[in-house]
Structures are given as structure tokens and as C-alpha cells.
Amino acid sequence: MQNLICEKLKRNKFLILLLIIVMVRFLSVCTFGAGHCGVKEKIRYESYKEYEKEGLDRDRAEAGGTSLFDYFNFIDRFRNSSIQKARNFYPSPHSELLLGIVLGIDELQTVPTFNDILIATGTIHVVVVSGYNINLLFSFLKSFLGGIYSFKKYLIAVIATLVYSVISGFEPPVIRAWIMSSVSGLGMFYGRKLDPVMLLLFSGLVMIFFDPGLLYSLSFQLSFLASLSLLMFSPIVKAFFAIISKQSMTKSSQNLLQEDLVSSFSAQILVWPVISINFGRVSIFSPFINSIILWTIPVSTILGAAFLFSAFINYYLAFAVSLFLYAPLDIFVQVLRLFSNIPFLSVTLKLNAIYLIVYYLAVFVLYQLFKKKLESVANLERKYVQT
Numbered sequence: 190m191q192n193l194i195c196e197k198l199k200r201n202k203f204l205i206l207l208l209i210i211v212m213v214r215f216l217s218v219c220t221f222g223a224g225h226c227g228v229k230e231k232i233r234y235e236s237y238k239e240y241e242k243e244g245l246d247r248d249r250a251e252a253g254g255t256s257l258f259d260y261f262n263f264i265d266r267f268r269n270s271s272i273q274k275a276r277n278f279y280p281s282p283h284s285e286l287l288l289g290i291v292l293g294i295d296e297l298q299t300v301p302t303f304n305d306i307l308i309a310t311g312t313i314h315v316v317v318v319s320g321y322n323i324n325l326l327f328s329f330l331k332s333f334l335g336g337i338y339s340f341k342k343y344l345i346a347v348i349a350t351l352v353y354s355v356i357s358g359f360e361p362p363v364i365r366a367w368i369m370s371s372v373s374g375l376g377m378f379y380g381r382k383l384d385p386v387m388l389l390l391f392s393g394l395v396m397i398f399f400d401p402g403l404l405y406s407l408s409f410q411l412s413f414l415a416s417l418s419l420l421m422f423s424p425i426v427k428a429f430f431a432i433i434s435k436q437s438m439t440k441s442s443q444n445l446l447q448e449d450l451v452s453s454f455s456a457q458i459l460v461w462p463v464i465s466i467n468f469g470r471v472s473i474f475s476p477f478i479n480s481i482i483l484w485t486i487p488v489s490t491i492l493g494a495a496f497l498f499s500a501f502i503n504y505y506l507a508f509a510v511s512l513f514l515y516a517p518l519d520i521f522v523q524v525l526r527l528f529s530n531i532p533f534l535s536v537t538l539k540l541n542a543i544y545l546i547v548y549y550l551a552v553f554v555l556y557q558l559f560k561k562k563l564e565s566v567a568n569l570e571r572k573y574v575q576t
Contacts (some may be wrong), residue, residue, distance in 0.1 A: 197452060198497030209393050262357055270292055270428055274500040278511045283518045288488065291493040293318030295356040303522070306529040308468070311475025315486060318357040320366025320412060323350055327370040343378050347371050361396065361403055368392040386420050389413070418459035419452060425559050426455045453479035458552065462545050469539040474528065482524050484518040492517070497574055 219518040271292055275284040282303040288294040297316065307313040330346040350370060354363045369385075369392045393413050396403055403409045430447055451477040465471050472478075492514040500507035500567040528534065540548070 202245050207391065207398075208399065241326070243336065255314050267356065268292060269435060270501070271497050272296065274497065274507070278496075278507065279515070279518070280498075282522060283515070283528070286495075286518055286521065287489065287493050287514070289316040289490050291322075291357075291497060293360060293363070300379070303525075306525050309472060309480050309527050309535050310481065310528055311464075311472030311535070312478060312525060314411060314415070315479070317362075317464040318360065318364045320369070320416060321486070322357070322490060323354065323363060323366035323370055325490060326350055326353055327374065329491075331374075346374060361406050361409035364396060365389075365409070365412055365416070368395060380401050385418070389416055389420065407463075407467055411460055414459040416454045419456050421455075421556060422458050423451055423455040425556070427451045447484040450476065450480035453483065459549070462540050462548055465540045466545065469537060470535045471538050474531065478528050479513060482521050485521045488517045489514065489521070501537070 194277055221308045272284075272288060272294060275287050278284070279287060282297070285300055285303070286294040296315065297307070304313075305315060321494055327350050330349055334342040334345065347370075350367055369388050372388060372391070373383055373385075396409070406553055425502045430451060457476055461471050461475075490508060496507055496510040496514050499510050
């Protein structure tokens, strides 16, 4: 046991060193110099984006109305034009849903009824640009370019995803996914396969180093924990569903609905306590609802991007694309409206810090136990398949 711990420490010594550096920076900035951390200021704003926007406006005012960021006003114009074009083709809440999924534009406050439905069903996180969009774009570019094993192709993929990240608001989940995709692509370029959990921790530490106040950002917390939960627990949850359905783990992965259910359950394991602390209620049926509508997100993202692109070129081309796009958007809306009529859809539950710590410690211990069991089951299954 001691040798195993020493081996893991040696293997991850760079990550441990980075963790120590980040901790020192966080303590120096947010504890001894709390005024520079900006945590107290961020609490006054409803979102991290509002805090950043007012800070940018303040920088412009101090510079006499001019700033380097003024050269990027075309991004604001593009986003505003996209809002108008989406509303010209789609009613509410379809247009707001489209803008949130593709460009991360939060217009849901203009449709409070549907916004409440999203919160009650536990699907509010789905209708914003997240790391999923970046991974989807990076995977598409990798396939389109024929792999990224040349530095030129890798650079194109990195720049394209960076441009999309900036256009979509450069929110913490997007930044995290962009760092992970870029580093992972670089590893592929050099022929090295990187541990996704270590890569996630690395990206999180890099972000906190540059902005320690991100630790207090709810979007960063939810994105990071959802990704970590998915990476850690999806094999265990997949094995559990395979046992229930009496299928092998290989066959169970071929069921699309079951795969979405596995992803939804896995992501919720580390996320629901944070939702409970911040919102005071938890959706009981959230994993089931997410598994039903999850397939509409990549379809809506791809068709939505094609629609917005064509809307700036030709009206009739955009109209043709909009006909195909309406179906997945409407399915998403109608399914959520249907489930919102279920009584006791969510329960009132607000955890405190002590319960949160106890829960995460228990989950970590159980994970270590089930991980060993899962590895033994997987080894037996591989032997069975080979024979």
C-alpha cells in the first residue's frame, strides 16, 4: 500500500507541485490580500459574466473610453445579430434555447416560465455552452481534418475552438474544456495518451492560478464536478446497469438511451450536493429526464450552428436549415413541459458544509472499493471475450 502511494506521488509530481503553487497563490491573493481576489465583489453579481462585463466597462472608462477590447466589438454585434435572426425564425422558448445551446447567450430570463421548468427538471445546465460544445467541435475538426497528427492541423483546431470559445462568452466551463482539448490534442500529436482525470485537474489548477476567485464561481464548480464525476463513475454506473439488464458491459454500451442514462447518473453523483447548497432543492427525476433529451443537444448544436451561419448568407438557405432544426428543439421543449406536470418533481433539500464534506468522503471511499471490483470484473470479461 505504501509503495503504491509513493508510486502515484512520483507519477504525478508535476501536478502536486502545481497544486502547491496554486494553493500558495490563492492564500496570498484571497486571504492576505482579499481585496485583490474580487470574491466579495463577485457575490454582488448574479453571474460571473456580469462581473467580468462591468470590470471591462470600468477599464474602458478609466482608459478614456478606449480599450484594446474595443477592437472586438464585432463579437457583440455578431451575438446581437444572432439574437435577432433566431427570433425572426423561432418562437419563444425555442429561440432562447437555440441561442443558449449554440452561443451561450442567456436569454432565458425573458421566458421565466420555461426557465422555472428547466430548474425544476434539473436541466438548466444543458441549455448553455459548456465543455461539451468544445469537445464536439474539436472532435468534428479532428475528423474533418483527418486527424491532428500534423502541427498545422492541430493549430487550426486549437485556434478554431478558441475563436468559438471567445464568441460564446469564454465562460469558465468553456475555458476548462478548451484547455483540456488543446493539451489532449498536443498529447495525440506527440503520440501520448493522457489520463483524462489528471488532465481535468491540471486545467482546473491552471485556471485557478490565473483567477483564484473562480473557486467561488458556481459555473466553474458545476462544470468541474460534473466532468470529474463523469470520468470517475461512468464505468461503475455502466457496470451496474449491465448487471441489472443482464448484459455484458460491451453490449450495454451499444444502447444509446442507456448510455445517456449512465452519463446523467454519473454526472449527478458529485453535482447534486452543490445544487442543493445553492438552490435549496434537488430534482429527483433529473437523470431520467436528462437521458431522454440528451440526444437532442448535439443535433441542435450542429444544426443550430449551420442555421446561424446560413442566416448571415442567405434567407432561403437559413429557412431550409431551420425546418430541420425545429424538430429537436421542439422535442426538448415539449418533453420538459410534460415532465414539469409531475407532482413532487423536485424536493426541498439544503445541505450544509458538514454534510457536504461527509458525503464526498464517503463517495471517495466507496469509489476506491468499487474501482477494484470493477477492474476485476472487466478483466474477467476480457478473458471471456477472448475465449
